[in-house]
Amino acid sequence: xxxxxxxxxxxxxxxxxxxxxxxxxxxxxxxxxxxxxxxxxxxxxxxxxxxxxxxxxxxxxxxxxxxxxxxxxxxxxxxxxxxxxxxxxxxxxxxxxxxxxxxxxxxxxxxxxxxxxxxxxxxxxxxxxxxxxxxxxxxxxxxxxxxxxxxxxxxxxxxxxxxxxxxxxxxxxxxxxxxxxxxxxxxxxxxxxxxxxxxxxxxxxxxxxxxxxxxxxxxxxxxxxxxxxxxxxxxxxxxxxxxxxxxxxxxxxxxxxxxxxxxxxxxxxxxxxxxxxxxxxxxxxxxxxxxxxxxxxxxxxxxxxxxxxxxxxxxxxxxxxxxxxxxxxxxxxx
Numbered sequence: 001x002x003x004x005x006x007x008x009x010x011x012x013x014x015x016x017x018x019x020x021x022x023x024x025x026x027x028x029x030x031x032x033x034x035x036x037x038x039x040x041x042x043x044x045x046x047x048x049x050x051x052x053x054x055x056x057x058x059x060x061x062x063x064x065x066x067x068x069x070x071x072x073x074x075x076x077x078x079x080x081x082x083x084x085x086x087x088x089x090x091x092x093x094x095x096x097x098x099x100x101x102x103x104x105x106x107x108x109x110x111x112x113x114x115x116x117x118x119x120x121x122x123x124x125x126x127x128x129x130x131x132x133x134x135x136x137x138x139x140x141x142x143x144x145x146x147x148x149x150x151x152x153x154x155x156x157x158x159x160x161x162x163x164x165x166x167x168x169x170x171x172x173x174x175x176x177x178x179x180x181x182x183x184x185x186x187x188x189x190x191x192x193x194x195x196x197x198x199x200x201x202x203x204x205x206x207x208x209x210x211x212x213x214x215x216x217x218x219x220x221x222x223x224x225x226x227x228x229x230x231x232x233x234x235x236x237x238x239x240x241x242x243x244x245x246x247x248x249x250x251x252x253x254x255x256x257x258x259x260x261x262x263x264x265x266x267x268x269x270x271x272x273x274x275x276x277x278x279x280x281x282x283x284x285x286x287x288x289x290x291x292x293x294x295x296x297x298x299x300x301x302x303x304x305x306x307x308x309x310x311x312x313x314x315x316x317x318x319x320x321x322x323x324x325x326x327x328x329x330x331x332x333x334x
Contacts, residue, residue, distance in 0.1 A: 011052050011121045018042070019052035055121065122149035122164055129281045131262055131303070140183065143169040143260040145202075146281050146303075159183045167202040169260050170194065172215075189240045190221040197232070200257055204237075207244075211235040211256050219243060262304040271295040271317065275331050282306045284327025292319050292333050 022039045025031060043050045126132045126144045134142045137154055144150065148166025153159075159181050161170070172183055172194055183194040185201050189208040192201060197215025201208060210219055212230045219228045222240045230236055235256075237244045255265040266274060272293030279286035281303045295317055301309035310321040313331065320334040 011048055011055070015048050015052045016056070016121060019049065019056050022053070023056050123151045125149035126166070128283055129303075129306070131259065133260070141171040145169075145259055155181070157181055160186060162186045163201055163203055163208075165203055167200060167259075169198070169200045169257055171198040172196055189238055190219065190224065193218040193220070198257075199230075207237045207239050209235070209237050213254065213257060258300075259303060262302065264301040264303055264309070265299075266301070267298045268296045269298075271297050271313070271319070271331070274301070278303075278306050278309055284325075285329065286310075287330045289330060289332040292317070292331065295319070 022042060025035055026039060043053050124132065124134050124142070124144060126146060126148050128147050130146060132144045134144070136142055136152060138159060140159075142150070142152075142161070145167035148168060149164040150168060151162040151164065153162070161168070161184070163185060168185075170183075170185065185192040185194070187201065187203055187208040189206075192199070192208075192210055195216040195218065197217060198213040199215075199217055200211045200213075202210075210217065210230060212232050212234055214232050216232075217230050219230060219236060219238055220226075221238050221242060224238075224241055224243065226243065228236060228238070228243045255267075258265045264274075264277060270293060272288045272290075274297050275286060275288035275293075278301070286306075297313070297317065299312070299316075301312065303309070310329070310331065313319055313321065314334065318334045319331055322330045322332055324330070
């Protein structure tokens, strides 16, 4: 499999905002034939216009089903279909969402920092509670954890994966078709250069967490002068200016990548910490009562079915799961 001849550039915020305006116009009741023709001309004026239109069209595909589905619907990536016609109710919802995007842009909000922007414009992304495995052009396997997004830029001289949000696991593929191009994972804090390995990278906001399972990686902060080598079994945290000493890293083991199999494997951790982790894999509010938060838990829990994971807690602990609604859940003493 050969590498793409030209990398795909990210969509500019103003292009997506303009596509939103066109989509809102065409979904309005006052749309005219002239509007449709003008939109077609805009889409044909530049390839990025059509890319933005197609990606926003995915939103339209989902709105007709909103009345039947819980709010777990995640935006997908590229689609080959134009935005379809939707029901009046779906159109009104879409206009409210798109109107919000346009209003925020007009107010100077940085769309490139929002989860919605990441989800719509990223090359690959996942929604809350979704895990995804992708095979890249060079044979590298990429796993995306819940609420994560990345851009992939392959060229003859470099293979670059930009982590926008969340956590990923990478297992590099055969090197015979990469022509020696290095694989680099870029985050807001710096870069991780891969030397044939399997590792995870997590964006924690102010820091990037790296854990190596096999092989070697080289970590370099954006504004740091020092490069840190990490071997198999090591982990590190770094900001844009410094790398924390390895002695301060959290203990590393193979269970750290269990999420790629939609599992959470823990040994004697606080119930409160377990519940907090599960909360990242479901919509709504999930809380743990302070009276039971310090109970210790061990076991294997499903990340694909957090309700089942919560129900299993009652087997070995004096707790119960209380559902005020599907999206407001508490773990309390029984």
